[in-house]
Structures are given as C-alpha cells and as structure tokens.
Amino acid sequence: MTTQEMQQAEVKVEAEAKVEELSGRSIRLLTHRQLVLLRFRKNRLALVGIAILVVFYLMAIFCEFIAPYDPNRRFQGNVHIPPTRLHMRTAEGALTAPFYYKVERKTDPKTFERTYGEDTSRRYPVKLFVSGDKYAQWGLIPLDIHLFGADDPTAPLFLFGADAMGRDLLSRIVYGSRISLSIGLVGVFTSLLIGLILGGVSGYYGGMVDNIVQRIIELIRSIPTIPLWMGLAAALPPNWPQLRVYLGITIILSFVGWTTLARVIRGKFLALREEDYVLAALQAGARPAFVIREHLLPSFMSYILVHLTLAIPGMIIGETGLSFLGLGLVAPTISWGVLLKDAQKVQEVALHPWILLPAIFVLVTVMAFNFFGDGLRDAADPYSQRT
C-alpha cells in the first residue's frame, strides 16, 4: 500500500465514522436517499450556495414587497446620489435603531466638482413594514406595505445609491432579480425539453438518427456561443413586446443549451441500458416501462438534475451579457443585465462605482449555483470514494 492509498483509506474510515456519528446508525443501514442527504449536508459550500439561492429567489418572488420604492419612481434632484450611509450611533455615541441623514449635493463653485455631504441636523429613522409606494403584488393584490424603508419622500433612502434618473438602485436590483433569475429556470426547462426529446430519440433509435442528431450537436457546439447569440438576438424584431422578447431570448439561450443536456441524456441512456441489474430485471420478466420507472429513472434523474443546476448559471450570464450589450432585454424592462448597461462606459463607473452593484448580484448567484450544483454532483453518487 502506498502512502497515498493509506491516506485515502484513512480519510474514508474517518468519513464513515462521521456519517455514523451524524446519523446514529451504521452507514450500511442507510437508504439511498439518506446517504444522498448526508453527503450533501457535509458539503458546507453547497449549503451556503442553497441558502443564498433561497434568499435570492424569495427576493424575486416577493420583489414588490421587498423593494423599498417603486423601481420607476424618479426622485427629482437626486441624480447619482451615492449609497446612503446607515448610522447605528447618535452623535453622542449612544446606540439607537438604524437611521440616516439626508444627503445634500453641493457643487464646488470653482471646479464644478460635485460633493455630497450629510445634513446632520435631522435624523431619519429606517422603519420596518412602512407604507410607501403603491403596488400590486404579482399584479393582483393592491398593497402599499414595504419590508423596510423611510416614510419621508423628501429625504429618500438610497442604500445602493441612485441611478442617472434618480431612481433607487436597490429597488431596481430587487425587481431585476425576477427576470434575471427566472430566465435561467425557463431557459433550462426549454433546453431540457429539447434535450430529452432529441437525446432520448438519439439514444433509443441509434444508427442513422443518432448520427444525424450527433452531427447537429457538433455543429452547434463548434460555433462560438456569444457571436451566435448576438446574431440571433439582433434578429428579434425591435417592436416586439417585452414578454415576447423574454421568450425569444430564452429560446435563443436554449438553442445552444440543449446540446449538452441531449449528450448527457443519450450517454446515460446508452450506459444504463447495458447495466447488469437492468438486464437482470428484463430477464426476470419485467416490462420495459417498469424497468424505466423503477431502475432507470432513479439512477438517471440525479445526474440530469445536477446538469440542469450547472446549466442555469450559463443562461443567467447569457441574458446578462446580451442585455448588457443592448441586444437582449431593454429598458423599461428591468433585469440585472439591463441595469449593467449603464456601466458600459468606464468613465461612468469611475464616477459612480455603485452602478456596478448588479454585477455583484450576478456573480454571487452564479457562484451559488456552481457550489450547489457541485454539492449535488457529489451527493448524487454517494457510493463514490471522493471526499
């Protein structure tokens, strides 16, 4: 035994002991599902990933309630106000509930440079469940309660600063999450549909059909994605309503996305068909439908799920990239990519660095999906020796 192998064996024994300690049962008595869950829970990064995703998707679902302002409301005279600082201590140093000061813009009479100062004469408290701009939750329920905010419209609270039209960037990011986060899911779902049909057909019939589908996949994969996406996105008619553009973009994204999924599905299909336990089941007289349901699907779905999870960030980046260029969604629709369009010029970013904040949200989402997907991949096969 090499030192390497001894180390690996040690790690494995340790891991088993850990599992037994966590579950209170011997590892050999656990069901498949319990093993998967245990393996997943052991991966800290994956847990962080899923926690972030839950928070972000809740934000997307309840964006009207969570955003402090209407994302299209313009605050006169508050163009490019930097992020408002929250204070927890009064001027005397005593601890209080969070409050902020009104930001005042001054222009230097000589250099015309703009400076921002806090007017400390009056404290504005940040309140929870404050009533503010009217909205209709999911377009149905008329409400005016916001998770947090300030009730004095003359001194708006801009936690992430304001954009070029004096709109609250935080509210816009929160609203943008609805489109940016959902486009990944819808896109992956469409890819899955195409991938399942073509990959399944390819794996089932084999021969000529398989060959044709494989060549098509090769063709699409050999074209650089971004130029292809750009070309297709530029072909969307500019007078289309935004909902249709949204669907168009998802279809364009899935045009490339399905190829990976179809390959995975076909490969798994071919590999599993030859497995001993499948042959044994067929020999024992099981019907194909039964074999697919009881044997193929369970060992199959976890892999598909992993690939779906890992495909979502690519779609999100795709939408962001296209909208950033102005080829995807455009204002007045709000998505993270549309918001980043303001950050195209480096001079703008240098003056108002907070307009880069949507990029942070994209990055965090993409990382979270990758961590989550990686954890899923390890967990999907709990019998492997990887630690």
Add this chain to the structure above:
Amino acid sequence: MRTFILKRILQAIPILFGISIIAFAIIQLPPGDYLTTYVNNLRSQGDVIGDEQVKALEEQYGLNQPLPAQYWKWISNFVRGEMGQSFYWNKPVNTLIGERIALSMAVSLFALILTYSIAIPIGLISATRQYTLTDNVFTVLAFIGVGLPSFLVALVLMYFGNRYLGLSAGGLFSIEYLDAPWSLARAWDLLKHMVLPALIIGISGTAGTIRVMRATTLDELSRPYVEAARARGLRETLAVLRYPVRVALNPIMSTIGWQLPALVSGEVLVSMVLGLPTCGPLLYTALITQDMFLAASFIMILSALTVIGTLLSDILLAWIDPRIRFGGIQ
C-alpha cells in the same frame, strides 16, 4: 496517419456547410431585408433614389431570386473572398475585417497559451501537495474562477485599473504605434497590451484546466508504475514529471477543441468592454445597424476558424498519441 487526417477533414466539411447556413439565416432573419434599411437610410439623408435604382440594387444582390439561389450567390462569392459590401461603412467587407480577425485570433491564441502555461503547473503543484494550504487555496480559487463571467471581470478590473492605477481604457496599441506600420517594436507593444485581456478571457478555462489537471494527476500518482519508478531510485520530481504528468496531460490536450469556441466567444464580449480593436465591437455595430453582410461574414469566419483550429488540434493530438490515430479513443 494520412487516412486519419483525410477522414477528419472530410468530417469538417459538413460542419462548415452547416455554419454557412446558420450565418446565412442570420442575414435573412431580421424582418424586412437589409436593402430596405439601406435605401431608407439613403433617402433619409436626402438622396433621391428611384424605383429603378432599387430594382438595380436588388438585381445586384440577387434579392429577387429564391432563397437557395441567394444562398448560392452569397456563399460562392464568399469562398472566392468577396464578402459583399458593408452598407453602414460603405466599404467592401474584406477591407473592414481583415486586421480585426487577425487580432481577435491573436488574442484568443495568446489566451490559450496563457491558460495552459498557468493551469498545468498549478494543477500539478496542487496534486503533488494534496490537502496542503497551497492546494486548498488553489482549489478554492479555481472553483471561483470557473463560474466568473469574463466580461464582468473585465468591467470590475477596468474600474480598479482606472481608480487606483490611473489606467485609461484598454486598447491594444499605445498611441505612438496606433497607425504605425508593423515592426518588431509594434509587435512587442501589442504583446504587452494583450496580457491583461488574454488573462481575463482565459480565467474560466484556466480554472477548469487546473481542476482537470489536479484530478487526473492524482489518479495517476497512485498507480504502481510511479511506485516502481521510485523503487528504482528515481528522484521524486523526475518520477512525477517523466511518467504520470505525460498521461495526465492527455485529457487536457484532447479538449483544446472545446476551449477554442469558448475563448473566441469570450474574446468578443471582453473586447467590447475593454474597447479592443478586434471583432467584438465591429460585429456589435454590424448587428445593431443590420449591416448583415458584415455581421454574417464575422460569424462565418470566426466559426470557420474555430472549426479549423479544432481540426488542427485533433491532428496534432493524433500525431502525439497513436491510440487516437488508430481509433482506440473516442
């Protein structure tokens, strides 16, 4: 070997044909044809264009013919090197894209070289020092790098470069070399300017390669032949470098073909953020202004070069690895 090369070239032909159809479809997709846009533009500038002139233009571009005939006209001209006229710039497409394509390819290839020369040593170091601090740091970095969209990284780096280093926006040449003829000094200047864009474009490829290199080296390190090499008294570095590394490099080399499309597509986006004089910005304006001959030529050439690059890397691989040459590895 010769049959392998021949077979591989024959395989590439239908793919090139498919790409040409997709590129042609992109010309055709926008509602209304590009001639209408062109004529409207001319008319809005006050030019008087009669119906006969429109007819003549239609004749010239073959727009009154059925689609297959139009496709044939476009592709046969294209193969002969006449890519049509750019309506927006009012210049032949050839003169517009020549240098840009070359620069795009230079940046992408440079990114590929940087990717490998950074990723392979790091992956090796990670593998030979498994679970040490060095390994963990690189693993986390690689993990983060895989998911980073390159154009956002470019955006953030531009901000920091501008803020703390006083760098102005990207570009590929210093001002004094901008319109200078090619010389050694100009090439050196270009190389210096290419490092940062190439690094940014290569981020996710580098990160991915680090992970693959680490995993395959780890697999190989525990093989008996490594132990045998050590037993024969070979120094550890030699025992690692001479045998397992060569095997571990194989999966990396065989995926060069997959790296290329990703690099080219990353280059298009990053060059737009950094303002590089490569394909990205011109392709973008071409698409926005519906300058379809220009746009389609870009898409066609970029894709074709990618396919040819993949072809070359496959042939190189087969030359290195006899198992591929004889069809052992799929």
